[in-house]
Amino acid sequence: MASKKISMAVIKRLPRYHRYLNYLLELGIKRVSSKELSSRMGITASQIRQDLNCFGGFGQQGYGYNVESLYNEIGNILGINKTFYCIIIGAGNMGQALSNYGNFIKRGFEVIGIFDVNPEVVGKKLKNLEVMNLDSLEEFILHNRVDIAMLCVPYRETATVADRVARLGVKGLWNFSPMDLKIPYDVIVENVHLSDSLMVLGYKLNDKFERE
Amino acid sequence: MASKKISMAVIKRLPRYHRYLNYLLELGIKRVSSKELSSRMGITASQIRQDLNCFGGFGQQGYGYNVESLYNEIGNILGINKTFYCIIIGAGNMGQALSNYGNFIKRGFEVIGIFDVNPEVVGKKLKNLEVMNLDSLEEFILHNRVDIAMLCVPYRETATVADRVARLGVKGLWNFSPMDLKIPYDVIVENVHLSDSLMVLGYKLNDKFERE
DNA sequence: TAGATTGTTAATCGATTAACAATC
DNA sequence: TAGATTGTTAATCGATTAACAATC
Known part of the structure; x- marks a missing residue:
C-alpha cells in the first residue's frame, strides 16, 4: 500500500x-x-x-x-470490518454514555474494559462489564489487547492517565477532555472537544443575530 | 458590524x-x-x-x-460573556453527562431545562433541575427564553424532536445523533458526530499500522 | 536608538470545482 | 448506437505561509 x-x-x-x-x-x-x-x-x-x-x-x-x-x-x-478493542477510563456519565452506545460495536469498536477510581462505582455493572479499579489498568492492558483508550476522566487527571495508557502501548486515544494532549509516545489522539463545538455554535448564533 | x-x-x-x-x-x-x-x-x-x-x-x-x-x-x-439559555432533550447518559458538565456555564451556556419521555426519569433531579416530561416542551419554550436545544435522544426520535424545537423558534441545535438534520426552519445546527470521530481514529490507526 | 514583533501584502500551497474524454 | 456517468486532468478558489515595512 x-x-x-x-x-x-x-x-x-x-x-x-x-x-x-x-x-x-x-x-x-x-x-x-x-x-x-x-x-x-x-x-x-x-x-x-x-x-x-x-x-x-x-x-x-x-x-x-x-x-x-x-x-x-x-x-x-475505515476499517469497520476489523475489531478495535477499547477501554473506557472514567465511568462517570460520559463513560457510561459511551459504554451504552451500541452503534460503536456495529462499526467495529468493542469495549472490553471500564475503569474508575471511585469506590462507589468500581464493581458496578455497566452493560455486561464490571467497572474495574484504575489500579488494575496496567495488569489489564498487559493481558488483553487494547487498541484504543477512551478518556472520560476529569480535566486534572487526563494528562496523567493518557501518559499511563500510552506508556503501556495503547496506540489510540479518544480524548474527551478540553485539552490538547502532548504525549512523548507514538500515539494517535483524536479529540472530542465538546465545549469547542458548543462555542462555535455560540459564535454562529451571535453572528447571525448581529447581522440580522 | x-x-x-x-x-x-x-x-x-x-x-x-x-x-x-x-x-x-x-x-x-x-x-x-x-x-x-x-x-x-x-x-x-x-x-x-x-x-x-x-x-x-x-x-x-x-x-x-x-x-x-x-x-x-x-x-x-465567541460570545462567552453573553448567556445562552439551553435545554437538554433526552436525559439518558449523554444528557446527564451534559447536565453535569460545569465547564459550559463558565462559557456562558446555562441549562435551564431537561426533558425526557421515560416515566422512570421524569421527575428525577439532575443537578438542580427536575427532569420534565417531553409533553411540556412546547409550554416551557413559550414561557422561557431558549437559545439552544441539546439533542440527546435516540436516533429514531431526533428528526422529530429537532423539528418540534425549531418550529417553536429555538435558533440553535446541538445535535448528538449520527445524522445530518434537515430542518425547514431558520436554525443553526452544530453536530457532534461521535461515531464519525471514532471512525477517523480507526482509519488513522489502520493507516499507521499498514504503513509500518 | 536598536531590537522585537506586529499588521498586512504577496507568494505558495492545497483543496474544490469545472470540464471533458473514456467507456459502460 | 445514444445517453449517462465515471475517472481524471485542468482551472479556480481559498487557506496557509513567507516576507517585510510599520512601529512600539
Whole structure:
C-alpha cells in the first residue's frame, strides 16, 4: 500500500458517505450516481468523485455506483470490518454514555474494559462489564489487547492517565477532555472537544443575530 | 458590524486559542508573542497573526499580545460573556453527562431545562433541575427564553424532536445523533458526530499500522 | 536608538470545482 | 448506437505561509 497520502479533508468525509450509503441501503436503493448523492448530501458531484477516486474506481461509467458495494468499500477503508478493542477510563456519565452506545460495536469498536477510581462505582455493572479499579489498568492492558483508550476522566487527571495508557502501548486515544494532549509516545489522539463545538455554535448564533 | 466574512477555518480555531490563553493566564504569564504561542500550539506564527487580525489588531509591535486582554477579546468574539439559555432533550447518559458538565456555564451556556419521555426519569433531579416530561416542551419554550436545544435522544426520535424545537423558534441545535438534520426552519445546527470521530481514529490507526 | 514583533501584502500551497474524454 | 456517468486532468478558489515595512 504505497499509496499517495490522502488528505484529512477527504478522510473526515468518509464516515459521512458511509452514513448516507447506509441510509440508501435501508431505503432499498441499489444504485446511485455522484450527481444524486451530491444533491442529497449537499456537496458537489465533482468532490464525491474525487474523494472516491483517492481509493479506487468504485463506479461504472454510465451507471454510477452500486450502493451496497460502495458502502462496503468505504467500510473497509475505515476499517469497520476489523475489531478495535477499547477501554473506557472514567465511568462517570460520559463513560457510561459511551459504554451504552451500541452503534460503536456495529462499526467495529468493542469495549472490553471500564475503569474508575471511585469506590462507589468500581464493581458496578455497566452493560455486561464490571467497572474495574484504575489500579488494575496496567495488569489489564498487559493481558488483553487494547487498541484504543477512551478518556472520560476529569480535566486534572487526563494528562496523567493518557501518559499511563500510552506508556503501556495503547496506540489510540479518544480524548474527551478540553485539552490538547502532548504525549512523548507514538500515539494517535483524536479529540472530542465538546465545549469547542458548543462555542462555535455560540459564535454562529451571535453572528447571525448581529447581522440580522 | 459590516465586517468581511470570516472563514469557518478561523472560527474553529478560536476556542483553541481561548484554551491556550486561559492556560497561560493560569501560569501567570502576562504577555505572549505570536512566535511563542506558535511553538506551544504547533501552528505557525503567521497563521496566528492572520487569524487574530480578522477581528482587530490586538497586539502591539515589539511587545506581542497581552495574555489577559487577548483572552478576553477572544471570549467576546465567541460570545462567552453573553448567556445562552439551553435545554437538554433526552436525559439518558449523554444528557446527564451534559447536565453535569460545569465547564459550559463558565462559557456562558446555562441549562435551564431537561426533558425526557421515560416515566422512570421524569421527575428525577439532575443537578438542580427536575427532569420534565417531553409533553411540556412546547409550554416551557413559550414561557422561557431558549437559545439552544441539546439533542440527546435516540436516533429514531431526533428528526422529530429537532423539528418540534425549531418550529417553536429555538435558533440553535446541538445535535448528538449520527445524522445530518434537515430542518425547514431558520436554525443553526452544530453536530457532534461521535461515531464519525471514532471512525477517523480507526482509519488513522489502520493507516499507521499498514504503513509500518 | 536598536531590537522585537506586529499588521498586512504577496507568494505558495492545497483543496474544490469545472470540464471533458473514456467507456459502460 | 445514444445517453449517462465515471475517472481524471485542468482551472479556480481559498487557506496557509513567507516576507517585510510599520512601529512600539
